[in-house]
Amino acid sequence: MKSQAWVQDRLLVDIRGLSIGFANANGGAPLVQGVDLTIRPGECVALVGESGSGKSLTARSLLGLAGRGALIGAQRFEIAGRDALAFTERDWRGLRGPFAGLVMQDALVSLDPLRTVGAEIAEVLAHHRVLRSRADRRARVHDVMTDVGIPEPAMRARQYAHELSGGLRQRALIASAIAAGPALVIADEPTTALDVTVQAQVLAVLAERLAQGVGVLLISHDLAVVAGIADRVLVMHGGHVVDSGATRDVLHHPSHDYTRQLLAAQPSLESRGHRLSSARIASTARGSMPAIVRDPLPARAASSDRVVLDVEGIGKTYRRRGGARDERFTALDDVSFRVREGEVLGIIGESGSGKSTCGNIVLGLLAPDRGAVRFMGSEWNGAGLAESSRRALRARMQYIPQDPLSSFDPRHAVRELLAEGLHSRRLSRADVLDRSVELLEQVGLGAAYLDRRPVSLSGGQRQRVAIARALAPEPALIVCDEPVSALDVYVQAQVLDLLVSVQARHSTALLFISHDLDVVGHLCDRVLVFKSGRVVEEGDVDTVFAHPRHAYTRLLKASAPTFRHRHEDRLDETSALAREPML
Template structure:
């Protein structure tokens, strides 16, 4: 069987510097091939080169590029427009950006059918859109077709984007990080859908930094680093017997054993009794009761909309419960580390100025602040020279470390972290988790970690709360919950995430 996609010798350079160098791959009909690697590896540029979507200033050379029997190596934009959508489709990471915010979902899905003259007439288009929404398991498809992207959840938007990408029945589907920002159960459904699409004969190229997702979906995998393929082969072979050290690091960073905590009990620093919070008529947290032990880490997990962030905001005092109580044992200094440090910092200020402001609020004398800023940055493994940079000039991992440093400026006893590593590459995420473990040990911190990623929570949390639709449906020691989940939703989360049981 001939390959649906054949690529040899792809090179992409900017100002003479290669960022993708010598990449070759094939994908057969019905096969899913994954490209895995971290930010900057060149995987997304490779994917976009397959659709003629590289930036205008990129210098692109390729030996062979054949898509569904068509030689596209020398294509210009006019030829690419005829090929895109019809022979090769793209599913991007951010569906909210990729979907036109001013166009209804049904019109978005119908567009490639109109552009390529595949379906004619309003009634026929509407029928085909309904078929596609059914194929991607879109609930209540007729109503969703009339809605705008902002009215859908992340998972439903991603389904709509997949429906649009497969509308013209392309031979090749390129999925570029399509599940990165999704909850575990939603991610599992999207991966299952992509596998179904491959099984019906479509060649699927899956771009990811997550080996757990690759394990669930792909037949073969290419590992990219610094623009080059450093390892490739069948997924089972690469995951079980990785040959390259970088591959071993990526695998280790996405698969953790659940944490086994000390049996020594410690006294609680916080007791929460039947705390509830609603926004209008919508309950966000319902009758939450639990305690947080001193010097330990409590993980709060659940899908988007489960109430975990609202609960975290009540813990730090940003929101007040409508009913119930949160009781701190003694005076406790509590600090929050936001999910998005770029949004949490003032973009006009240098990191040093933001840290100095935090130190001033904590009562540190002016004469001591410069030295304390340097010490805080060093404590989170950042070069003190970075104090002179603005947040936008830092990498994602550096910004997250700076956010942790700012939280530490107030010398807290309790650190609440809301999705602190969700947007980071595996190895960067691993370094942040190790940093948090070290800080907890050195400072005696009590930590509350909010996340939708069970692998992360399992790696660092002593106890775990599982939330669903505002309620705590299960809680207990992490190892016990992972080994013998009692609630069906907990089992669904663990199955969807592929979390490892001890």
């Protein structure tokens, strides 16, 4: 189903001088001000910038979802050729689905947990009477699921969101957004926290919509993703558009200091040993790539030969939900590796490759079906081992999650969160307070944050508190599961600088799980490549990334977006990857 032909000869979105504010926010001043935005059929326009810059608020205003009490003004605010400033709520409801589809960042939150994926996708078809018969709607659901790369659509349509991997959930969300054949797709961070192969496939789905004449508004903090698909870019900072133009011009020849800062803060293999947040772009000749200058990080002590973590032949299987009663899914199969004192070991691989299952077994949160884990020379996890056997060493292994907000107790202030981490130290109340302040200062916060609750902190601040809490008991190993994947570029740079600095200061070993090859290249000493529950390649980061031996590692490298690729080549690569069989 293609987008409606009646919009193909006009602008889908035509906005001049957009301002958005709320009476009781920002002292009454607009949060978004003076934004000009046009989107044509078959064109991808990207909004980039840090958290709080106004990207999502601008995008949501195109659907009448800016929020209750939003004060919207503009010299011109036309959606589908109509004056949207005069829209009633009924007009907006009629627009959502048939004209514009919305793809959010977190599919697990966006999809209804009480309905199957098939019912979720079919809702827009039934609500707007796009297809009247149940059989036609079911056929359309299966077709659109196939279009977005979901294998076995008939079976997957009967599953619930929590039964799908992150990549499949995101594709199901895209399917629900495009089921009615909208002329405009608004994608708000659609690839955040997805592995590179799934990310490439999601981008390919959007690229195919563009080829069919659908307009796309892409909101992203990932400049490499933007470089791969966007025709034009608007860079937002503090509610204003500070840089705009063709993608190649903005990313290769930024005119504003803020854009230069975003470009320079990107991690990579070349940035290893340097402070990302210090990066700046030196002046270059027209036509050449930006030259990035960075300050060095403090030297790290060489990792010792002392083995902190020894994982030997672990395996884990589950019964496959939605399949036959005796059908089993192998999450891990004979995985072995070691982590030495002071070493940073990265784990990369696609969604469903076993990365997080491995991390949960290492943490002792999940028991392996076979194999064993030794930590600090003691039996840690395996057949017959209970939590009581880990209690003496539990504080020496800590965890930094992807989303601290969902991991922290919302009733606790920062002082309680840190005190909990210090419990094993058996300190006096005064010493706990002193140590908590010291930890906050180490992560660039301070005593003023002790009485703040997690919900009142920004994403970067929450992640700093998570790092401080992990450091509190002076662990020998920290398991980091996608700790920077949801952060914007510059906050990510600050958190990575902090993580490297404190790791060097304490010689703490890190097991760093990530889908971002650039982050792993910047941070890690060695890397394990997971595929289908097995380690298919391992070695020094420099060697594995420069000369990958396994075909799957080469696929990961080819799939990883980078603004250093030529724009046209990137679209060709993405489309080719979309034709690869689902892994």
